[in-house]
Amino acid sequence: MSKGLVRSGPDLFSFKSAKHRAEKFLMPQKDFKKNILCIGAGYVGGPTMTIIANKCSDYKITVVDISKERIAAWNSNELPIFEPGLKDRLLKVRGKNLFFSNDIDTSIDQADIIFVCVNTPIKKFGEGAGKAVDLQFIEQTARRIKENSKSNKIIVEKSTLPVRAAATLENILHSGNEKVRFEILSNPEFMAEGTAVRDMEFPDRVLIGSKDTPAGLAARQELVDLYLHWVPKENLITTNLWSSELSKLVSNGFLAQRISSINSIATLCEVTEADVTEVSKAVGKDSRIGPKFLNAGPGFGGSCFRKDILNLVYLCEHYQLNEVASFWEQVVSLNDYQMEHYVRRILQAMFNTLAGKKLAVFGFAFKPNTGDTRDSPAIYICKRLLEEKAYLRITDPQALKNARNDLQDLENLEFVEDPYKAAEGVHGIALITDWAEYSKLDFQEIFDKMEKPAFIFDGRNQLNRLALFDIGFNVYSVGKAPLTHF
Ligand code: NAD
């Protein structure tokens, strides 16, 4: 099972036999206008298809994956991902017009439109290692589509891909298969985890890139018709293929760049007694700049920002645009610096040694409302704290299974559900993920059971720092001068 997904639990529909259950989820119950297939049942494939199935009852949607375990989880009562509002939506359509199946080949053959939602991680080997996209899953998918297609199909790139990837896909799909025609569309996904359902139900925009040929425009219209079931016409943007592919990378680049910008200013605030929250508010009030994505933190995480920016860097280097490449690379370097800076601040505050000290880590997911820990700053920060010989008690409402996996083989740490228990007897608290429940904790009770002097490192500026200081904590918030009792 790949990182980032929660293991499937027991199937609670135990009153039905497995055979009956499989038939229920695999067999269409009526005739549908179109057959849609989604290849890849991950964080994007599962939720996107659930929303499409809810909004388009006249389409049959099948989701397939090479992971049998993941498909079983989507067919069970314990979904493989935690996403607010998803399960309600899924239960309304699963077995009606939404089906999760392991039968990839038959599903390809039956499909009119195929969404490709497989993972596109950073390459870990060979040329471009550490920067370029590993396209092996995309290529495997394209080859399988070619081998199993007996009729013309629309192929929709939903995975995030390098610009001009559609040309590669087209070459693979058409070589050696003259009878079947494939029309490639780019339709990148802009949803964020934790708000996926809302983002998909009320998207700021849906972007569709196509070729400017009669076949390309006809394919584009099919996808437009699908989205018009619920997306207002003015929110549908159509472009050429390359603009669409590139816009996805650039959107993530711009968002991440804002975070690195404010994080860079946060470190300056810490030494000048300016307050990053005040600066960010003052700057964001300018309607040309806007207030969103200006929250300083311990560094951005998630499966996409780093990989997509590095992909942009790699593309620029490929075209020998070295200055452009280093501009974007700096967004990632600053993020690395921010994570390390958070660790160094803890170390310096706690008298330059963590050896033998206990720290509670509040939050391990890369952001609240998800169990996803891919590229979470918590991974780097915890490993560094362990290197400094601290003992860690990690707590998180949804991400402990993944956290165990991320930190497997490491010693001097434990995973605790209850934040009060996690903080018992510790010297300091490192808050890395701003789960809403942390604001509601009784910090007097927590303080009373901690070693003294007690430290708190609020990596998200989530907590009331003056109240914490009054309780007796030494408070280190991101981008603010510390409040200490020394
Ligand atoms: P994921 O790892 O959660 O899911 C990908 C799935 O594809 C896995 O279940 C994997 O088993 C399956 N897969 C891989 N190769 C396959 C093959 N040949 N045949 C069938 N299934 C195969 O990834 P994700 O987070 O859903 O991301 C998918 C794509 O969407 C990536 O390109 C990512 O950059 C992009 N994206 C992700 C998000 C997000 O929030 N996670 C948002 C927007 C875009």
Ligand code: UGA
């Ligand atoms: C991001 C984008 O927001 C989505 O539009 C995009 O579709 C997706 O990447 C993708 O391509 O995968 P996501 O990574 O799920 O979505 O979550 P974000 O809300 O963007 O947060 C990313 C990271 O930035 C988190 O670690 C978050 O804590 C951090 N962040 C965000 C900050 O540190 N400060 C902010 O002001 C905002």
